[in-house]
Amino acid sequence: MDDETRTYDVVVIGAGPVGENVAERTRSGGLSTVIVESELVGGECSFWACMPSKALLRPVIARADARRVPGLAGLAAGPLDAHAVLSRRDTVAANWKDDGQVAWLNSVNLDLVRGHGRLDGPRQVTVTTPDGGTVRLAARHAVVVSTGTTAALPPLPGIDDVRPWISRDATSSKDVPGRLLVVGGGVVAVEMATVWQALGSQVTMLVRGSGLLPKMEPFAGEMVTDALREAGADVRFGVSVTALSREGGPEGEVRAVLDDGSTLAADEILFATGRRPHTGDIGMETVGLKPGDWLPTDDTLRVTAIEDGWLYATGDVNHRALLTHQGKYQGRIAGAAIVARAKGEPLDDAPWGAHVATADHGAVPQVVFTDPEVASVGLTLEEAERSGRSVRAVDYEIGNTAGAYVYAEDYQGKARMIVDLDAGILLGVTFVGPGVGELIYSATVAVSGQVPLARLWHAVPAYPTISEVWLRLLETFRG
Ligand SMILES: Cc1cc2nc3c(=O)[nH]c(=O)nc-3n(C[C@H](O)[C@H](O)[C@H](O)COP(=O)(O)OP(=O)(O)OC[C@H]3O[C@@H](n4cnc5c(N)ncnc54)[C@H](O)[C@@H]3O)c2cc1C
Numbered sequence: 001m002d003d004e005t006r007t008y009d010v011v012v013i014g015a016g017p018v019g020e021n022v023a024e025r026t027r028s029g030g031l032s033t034v035i036v037e038s039e040l041v042g043g044e045c046s047f048w049a050c051m052p053s054k055a056l057l058r059p060v061i062a063r064a065d066a067r068r069v070p071g072l073a074g075l076a077a078g079p080l081d082a083h084a085v086l087s088r089r090d091t092v093a094a095n096w097k098d099d100g101q102v103a104w105l106n107s108v109n110l111d112l113v114r115g116h117g118r119l120d121g122p123r124q125v126t127v128t129t130p131d132g133g134t135v136r137l138a139a140r141h142a143v144v145v146s147t148g149t150t151a152a153l154p155p156l157p158g159i160d161d162v163r164p165w166i167s168r169d170a171t172s173s174k175d176v177p178g179r180l181l182v183v184g185g186g187v188v189a190v191e192m193a194t195v196w197q198a199l200g201s202q203v204t205m206l207v208r209g210s211g212l213l214p215k216m217e218p219f220a221g222e223m224v225t226d227a228l229r230e231a232g233a234d235v236r237f238g239v240s241v242t243a244l245s246r247e248g249g250p251e252g253e254v255r256a257v258l259d260d261g262s263t264l265a266a267d268e269i270l271f272a273t274g275r276r277p278h279t280g281d282i283g284m285e286t287v288g289l290k291p292g293d294w295l296p297t298d299d300t301l302r303v304t305a306i307e308d309g310w311l312y313a314t315g316d317v318n319h320r321a322l323l324t325h326q327g328k329y330q331g332r333i334a335g336a337a338i339v340a341r342a343k344g345e346p347l348d349d350a351p352w353g354a355h356v357a358t359a360d361h362g363a364v365p366q367v368v369f370t371d372p373e374v375a376s377v378g379l380t381l382e383e384a385e386r387s388g389r390s391v392r393a394v395d396y397e398i399g400n401t402a403g404a405y406v407y408a409e410d411y412q413g414k415a416r417m418i419v420d421l422d423a424g425i426l427l428g429v430t431f432v433g434p435g436v437g438e439l440i441y442s443a444t445v446a447v448s449g450q451v452p453l454a455r456l457w458h459a460v461p462a463y464p465t466i467s468e469v470w471l472r473l474l475e476t477f478r479g
C-alpha cells in the first residue's frame with residue numbers, strides 16, 4: 001500500500017501502555033485516532049519489562065514470605081521450580097503475542113498501522129510497513145510520540161562482541177545462567193539480581209556507586225543489599241567494568257576486566273545501566289529536533305520546542321518519570337488536553353487541573369519488587385531539604401506494629417515520612433519491608449491530596465494491619 005495518505009484527528013506513534021492510553025482517551029473524546037506500532041502492541045512493559053519481571057519475582061517474594069511463617073517455613077525451604085517459574089513468566093508475557101491487545105484496540109475503535117513510524121514534517125507521519133510499503137498519515141490536531149526507551153549501554157571495549165544481556169534478555173531468558181554479572185545498582189539491577197540469584201545463578205553485582213537504589217532513601221538500598229547478600233549474591237560497590245571479551249568464541253565465558261585490574265569470569269553479563277529514548281530514527285530532524293534526544297514537554301505534555309503545539313510526547317520518551325503508571329497518567333491528561341483544544345474548550349491548566357500532569361513533579365509512586373519490597377512516593381529527605389523547605393523526617397520500625405508481628409516472624413521493615421513543617425502536609429513517604437507495595441497508594445493519596453496531618457490523624461487504620469504504621473508515624477511526629 002504505497003503513498004496512500006490517510007487523515008486522522010490524532011496520530012499516535014508507539015502502542016506501548018502509554019500510547020494505548022492516550023489513543024483511547026482521544027478516541028473516546030470523539031476524535032478519529034490511529035496508532036502506529038513497529039513491534040508488539042502493548043510495548044516494552046507487557047512483553048519485556050513490568051509484566052514478565054513481576055511474574056519472575058512473584059514466586060521469589062512468595063517463598064520469602066512463606067519462609068517467615070512458622071508452620072509453612074519448612075515447606076518453602078527448598079529451591080524454586082525454575083521450569084515452572086519460567087513457564088508462568090511465558091504465560092504472563094502472552095508468549096510474546098499481541099492478539100489480546102489488538103482485540104482491545106479493536107474494541108475501542110482505534111485503527112492500527114503496523115510498521116516503523118517517522119515524523120515527516122509538521123503533522124505528518126510516514127510509516128514503513130513490514131512488507132516494505134509506505135503509509136502516509138496526516139493529523140488534523142495532534143501527533144503524539146510514545147515510542148518509549150531502550151537499554152543504554154556504556155561504550156566499553158569489547159561490549160559488542162560479548163552480546164551482553166540487556167533488560168529484555170533478563171526478563172525473557174529461557175535458561176538460568178550458572179554465573180551472572182549484573183552491572184548497575186538501579187531498579188532493573190536489583191530486581192533482576194533478586195530473580196536470577198533465586199533461580200539458581202551465582203550473581204555478582206558490580207556497582208560503581210556506594211549503594212543500591214541511589215534515587216531512594218539510603219536505608220532502602222541498605223536493606224536490599226543486606227537481603228541480596230543473605231540470598232548469596234556478591235554485591236560489590238565502587239567498581240567499574242573497563243573491558244569485556246568472550247573466551248573461546250561466541251559461546252565461551254564472559255571475561256570482565258575491572259578498574260582495579262582484576263578479571264571476573266561469568267556465563268552472562270547484564271547491563272542495567274539506564275535507558276535512552278527511542279528517538280534516533282523517528283524523523284526528529286524533519287521538525288527541527290535532534291535525533292536521539294529526549295522530548296521535554298510542558299505539563300499538558302506538549303513538546304516545548306515545537307511551535308503551534310501540534311506535537312505531544314507521553315511516557316518514557318519525555319523523561320518525566322520512567323514508569324508505566326505515570327506514563328499512563330500522562331496519557332489520560334494529554335488525551336483530555338488534545339480533545340479540549342480540538343473542541344475549542346477552555347483548558348483547566350492550573351496545578352492539579354484536568355489538563356496538567358502535576359503529579360509528575362512531586363507525587364510519583366514506585367514499588368521495587370525485591371525482598372524486602374521498597375515502596376516510595378514523593379520526595380526523599382535529601383530532595384526535600386534541597387528544595388529549601390523546612391522539613392522533618394519521621395522514622396518508624398514497621399516490625400513494631402501488631403500487623404507486622406502477625407504477618408511474619410521477626411519482620412524487618414522501616415517507614416519514613418517527610419513532613420513539610422510550614423504547610424503541615426507530607427512531601428514524601430518510603431516503606432521498606434515485606435508486603436509494603438500495597439501500602440503505597442495510601443501514601444500517594446496523602447501526598448498528592450496534600451492531606452493536612454491534622455486530618456490524617458482521623459484516618460484510622462484497621463487493626464491488626466501493617467497500615468497501623470501510619471498511626472505510629474503520626475504519633476512519633478506529635479510526640
Ligand atoms: C525490566 C524492566 C522492568 C520494569 N518494571 C516496571 C514496573 O514494574 N512498573 C513500572 O511502572 N514500570 C516498570 N518499568 C518501566 C516501564 O517498562 C516503562 O515505564 C513503560 O514501558 C513505558 O511505556 P511507554 O509506552 O512509554 O513505552 P514502551 O513500553 O517502551 O512502548 C513504546 C512502544 O513504541 C514502539 N515504537 C518505538 N518506536 C516506534 C516507531 N518509530 N514506530 C512505531 N512504533 C514504535 C515500541 O515498539 C513499543 O511498543 C520497567 C522497565 C524495565 C526495563
Ligand SMILES: NC(=O)c1ccc[n+]([C@@H]2O[C@H](COP(=O)([O-])OP(=O)(O)OC[C@H]3O[C@@H](n4cnc5c(N)ncnc54)[C@H](O)[C@@H]3O)[C@@H](O)[C@H]2O)c1
Nearest residue numbers: 154184185186187188189208272273274275322367368369
Ligand atoms: N519496579 C519498577 O517500578 C521498575 C522496575 C524496573 C525498571 N523501572 C524503571 O525503568 C527505568 C530504568 O531502570 P534502570 O535500572 O535501567 O535505570 P536506573 O537509572 O534506575 O539505574 C541505572 C543505574 O546504572 C548505573 N550506571 C549508569 N551507567 C553506568 C555505567 N556506565 N557503569 C556502571 N553503572 C552505570 C547508574 O548509576 C544507576 O545506578 C527506571 O527509571 C526505573 O524506574 C521500574
